[in-house]
Amino acid sequence: MERRVFVEACGVGAASALALMSQAAWAAQVRPKSYGRVVLMDEEGRPLRASTLKPQTNYVFHYPFEATPVFLLDLGKPAPPIDLQTRDKARYRWPGGVGPRASIVAFSAICAHKLVYPTRELSFISFRKGAAVNPQTPSKGDDLIHCCADHSQYDPVKGAQVLSGPADQPLCAILLEHDARSDRLIATGTLGGELFDEFFRKYEMKLSLEVGPQARQIVAAQSVVRELDRFCRNPVRC
Numbered sequence: 001m002e003r004r005v006f007v008e009a010c011g012v013g014a015a016s017a018l019a020l021m022s023q024a025a026w027a028a029q030v031r032p033k034s035y036g037r038v039v040l041m042d043e044e045g046r047p048l049r050a051s052t053l054k055p056q057t058n059y060v061f062h063y064p065f066e067a068t069p070v071f072l073l074d075l076g077k078p079a080p081p082i083d084l085q086t087r088d089k090a091r092y093r094w095p096g097g098v099g100p101r102a103s104i105v106a107f108s109a110i111c112a113h114k115l116v117y118p119t120r121e122l123s124f125i126s127f128r129k130g131a132a133v134n135p136q137t138p139s140k141g142d143d144l145i146h147c148c149a150d151h152s153q154y155d156p157v158k159g160a161q162v163l164s165g166p167a168d169q170p171l172c173a174i175l176l177e178h179d180a181r182s183d184r185l186i187a188t189g190t191l192g193g194e195l196f197d198e199f200f201r202k203y204e205m206k207l208s209l210e211v212g213p214q215a216r217q218i219v220a221a222q223s224v225v226r227e228l229d230r231f232c233r234n235p236v237r238c
């Protein structure tokens with residue numbers, strides 16, 4: 001091959017390889033997904049004020065769909081941004097907590113293992129203040145989200161990273177904004193490994209009974225926040 005042609009061929013090969021590499025890098029990034037801005041409300045129908053949240057207490061609201069529950073937590077300590085990845089090795093940077101102390105976080109309450117979630121009757125998954133006391137599944141630390149179904153443990157201060165158990169990716173993050181002037185909280189989207197399609201497939205019949213035909217409807221404008229102990233009759237603590 002003539003030298004000039006060979007150099008050009010190499011150049012094209014290198015450029016293609018670079019393009020493929022950058023495509024792969026692009027494909028491996030999870031981008032935030034917007035579902036619309038939803039103001040979090042208290043049970044009296046007023047915008048929830050972030051300063052009224054009790055630290056280290058489980059709260060539940062629904063977002064981005066009428067049937068998909070979310071844990072809202074004031075961790076009582078700052079939750080800094082952290083790099084995480086989904087089970088497909090797609091990377092994302094969780095932006096950390098919001099509010100005056102960067103301590104308020106929200107995660108989809110659908111366990112990444114077998115999609116256990118809190119209902120009005122029963123909840124196997126919740127945040128636990130301090131360490132869990134179950135001797136068979138010692139706690140990997142204090143202040144974790146535990147799923148009692150198969151004992152996955154997620155660290156909410158680290159973007160719900162998995163610390164233990166069969167779950168193989170963090171809980172999907174729900175993106176929040178805090179309006180410092182009004183002290184309101186607004187849900188704006190998701191970031192991470194969404195499991196909503198699997199969730200609706202698995203529980204189609206159950207959700208139609210629990211929530212009705214609007215189960216898969218996007219939450220519009222407002223979502224009511226309740227303490228888990230008020231939302232659910234039997235919160236299981238393992």
Ligand code: FES
Nearest residue numbers: 111113114147150
């Ligand atoms: S469903 Fe949560 S650990 Fe299995």
